[in-house]
Amino acid sequence: MSHSIPRSLVKDLDLFRAVPEQDLDAVLAIARPMRLVAGDPVFQQGQSAEQFFILLHGHLKVVQTTAEGEQVMVRYVIPGEVFGIAKAMRRPTYPASCMAVEESIVLAWPSSEWDHFMTGNLQFAANALQAVGQRLQDAQTRIKELSTEEVEQRVARCILRLVDSSGEKTEDGIAINFPITRQEIAEMTGTTLHTVSRLLSAWKERGMVNTGRKLVIVRKMDDLIRLAEGNLSDSANKPAARKNPV
Amino acid sequence: MSHSIPRSLVKDLDLFRAVPEQDLDAVLAIARPMRLVAGDPVFQQGQSAEQFFILLHGHLKVVQTTAEGEQVMVRYVIPGEVFGIAKAMRRPTYPASCMAVEESIVLAWPSSEWDHFMTGNLQFAANALQAVGQRLQDAQTRIKELSTEEVEQRVARCILRLVDSSGEKTEDGIAINFPITRQEIAEMTGTTLHTVSRLLSAWKERGMVNTGRKLVIVRKMDDLIRLAEGNLSDSANKPAARKNPV
DNA sequence: CGTCCCGTTGATCCCTATCAAATGTAGTGG
DNA sequence: CCACTACATTTGATAGGGATCAACGGGACG
Numbered sequence: 001m002s003h004s005i006p007r008s009l010v011k012d013l014d015l016f017r018a019v020p021e022q023d024l025d026a027v028l029a030i031a032r033p034m035r036l037v038a039g040d041p042v043f044q045q046g047q048s049a050e051q052f053f054i055l056l057h058g059h060l061k062v063v064q065t066t067a068e069g070e071q072v073m074v075r076y077v078i079p080g081e082v083f084g085i086a087k088a089m090r091r092p093t094y095p096a097s098c099m100a101v102e103e104s105i106v107l108a109w110p111s112s113e114w115d116h117f118m119t120g121n122l123q124f125a126a127n128a129l130q131a132v133g134q135r136l137q138d139a140q141t142r143i144k145e146l147s148t149e150e151v152e153q154r155v156a157r158c159i160l161r162l163v164d165s166s167g168e169k170t171e172d173g174i175a176i177n178f179p180i181t182r183q184e185i186a187e188m189t190g191t192t193l194h195t196v197s198r199l200l201s202a203w204k205e206r207g208m209v210n211t212g213r214k215l216v217i218v219r220k221m222d223d224l225i226r227l228a229e230g231n232l233s234d235s236a237n238k239p240a241a242r243k244n245p246v
Numbered sequence: 247m248s249h250s251i252p253r254s255l256v257k258d259l260d261l262f263r264a265v266p267e268q269d270l271d272a273v274l275a276i277a278r279p280m281r282l283v284a285g286d287p288v289f290q291q292g293q294s295a296e297q298f299f300i301l302l303h304g305h306l307k308v309v310q311t312t313a314e315g316e317q318v319m320v321r322y323v324i325p326g327e328v329f330g331i332a333k334a335m336r337r338p339t340y341p342a343s344c345m346a347v348e349e350s351i352v353l354a355w356p357s358s359e360w361d362h363f364m365t366g367n368l369q370f371a372a373n374a375l376q377a378v379g380q381r382l383q384d385a386q387t388r389i390k391e392l393s394t395e396e397v398e399q400r401v402a403r404c405i406l407r408l409v410d411s412s413g414e415k416t417e418d419g420i421a422i423n424f425p426i427t428r429q430e431i432a433e434m435t436g437t438t439l440h441t442v443s444r445l446l447s448a449w450k451e452r453g454m455v456n457t458g459r460k461l462v463i464v465r466k467m468d469d470l471i472r473l474a475e476g477n478l479s480d481s482a483n484k485p486a487a488r489k490n491p492v
Numbered sequence: 493c494g495t496c497c498c499g500t501t502g503a504t505c506c507c508t509a510t511c512a513a514a515t516g517t518a519g520t521g522g
Numbered sequence: 523c524c525a526c527t528a529c530a531t532t533t534g535a536t537a538g539g540g541a542t543c544a545a546c547g548g549g550a551c552g
Contacts (some may be wrong), residue, residue: 066390066394068476070394071531088375089376089379089382090376090379107329122365123463126371128375129374130336130374131337132375133337136382137337139382143312143320143385146389146393146436147316148312151508154538183530190389190394191508191509193530198532201532213529213530229313230314238374429498429499437540437541439497439499440541441540441541443500443501444500445525447500458549459549
């Protein structure tokens, strides 16, 4: 006895953009809603990709574990995004693990339905292609940053991006509105929790951010943007660093 | 007066897999073939994405230039692959530049045709999604490597991958069958040409590879694989490095 | 045959990982 | 409600992997 899910919840999602309402209803009829609390796994790396999902509320993280046991953050999932679409790319298993970092609500569909959606509505296929294309862009941006930028710059960009997608205005500045640890920031930027901690401490010292346990609040966006653009952190002037000169 | 392109040239390409032959003929009728020599540009970063392409013969490189003027290799295009499909992901411009590294032949279509292909044949849409999905996987693999592995390991993997996709057996071992510089290897692995040069010299010393101007030949795959898997290069035993222990 | 372009190799330095240890904070069970 | 415990964070000290700086050698091509 599944309650039907209100159409209004999904009709504005990118994936369903310009999809006729009747098709939407058919899609929703077979969606299975799931409620998660912080730490709940959604799927595990290597598992057969039986389902795909859309996040309606909350925040999830997608993490890859290397052969040596190190973790690399693939991405945070924010409300409205599809995830777990391995099967759509003809991958039999999930290439990473996914878990909730706070209370969340997701819709799940059997992977077999993907082809139905694609065949039933061409707009859906185009939307999916765009979604994956956007992720590819993001990944390539990250490669560029890992290849050419220094740690401070990468961490600054990372914080800015999180604030952009999940920022929430508070009396003290703009806060990242879900719990996030130094370790997780390190896994996103290819560094260590120690270095992230040192950076945040330094920034806090200068009043650019406020921090707490699993909490980051940005107080001076402009200064952070300057760091992200590559300006040196200390007022002293070192010569510009340039790894692969033209 | 465009000569029609033989159907046999494209019918085995991933992008056209399971696409009916009559649809293929329609597609080929509007394809524009281009011949390139080493150094010829195909498109430039920032240009309006007016065309998309398939490489029939040769090798191209796709490179991104950062705001600071450093180059990052996005990928090498090998025969049979689609590239320049920015418009399909609803990006108005090419996010990187593409040029031939040796004599090459490509087919070009106006970007506007993409939607025709998609609408006309659903299989095509699925194939495109898979192609982009594969690239996303590759990009994420690279992020993982940049985040957790050391330079020697990354360069070893890079060489192995090139040998895998574009290796050619010679009397001396397996050669990368297109010209490639130390600088380009550096741009693929996030390091400098100096470090790549030193590594190749060391490997050559040990008889693992043979090198020359714009040339790399692998002589001992096994040893190279061992390096890529993370085993230390010198026979001496250092403690295992581990950045983000569990 | 000169001139780029590519590659090699030494010397030095510095960013940041690593090692080590203490402090702070939330949650839990008695 | 408090002791206990697990997890997060901070901070100092040290070392090392590679980037950077510098200079030269060698092959290809016009």
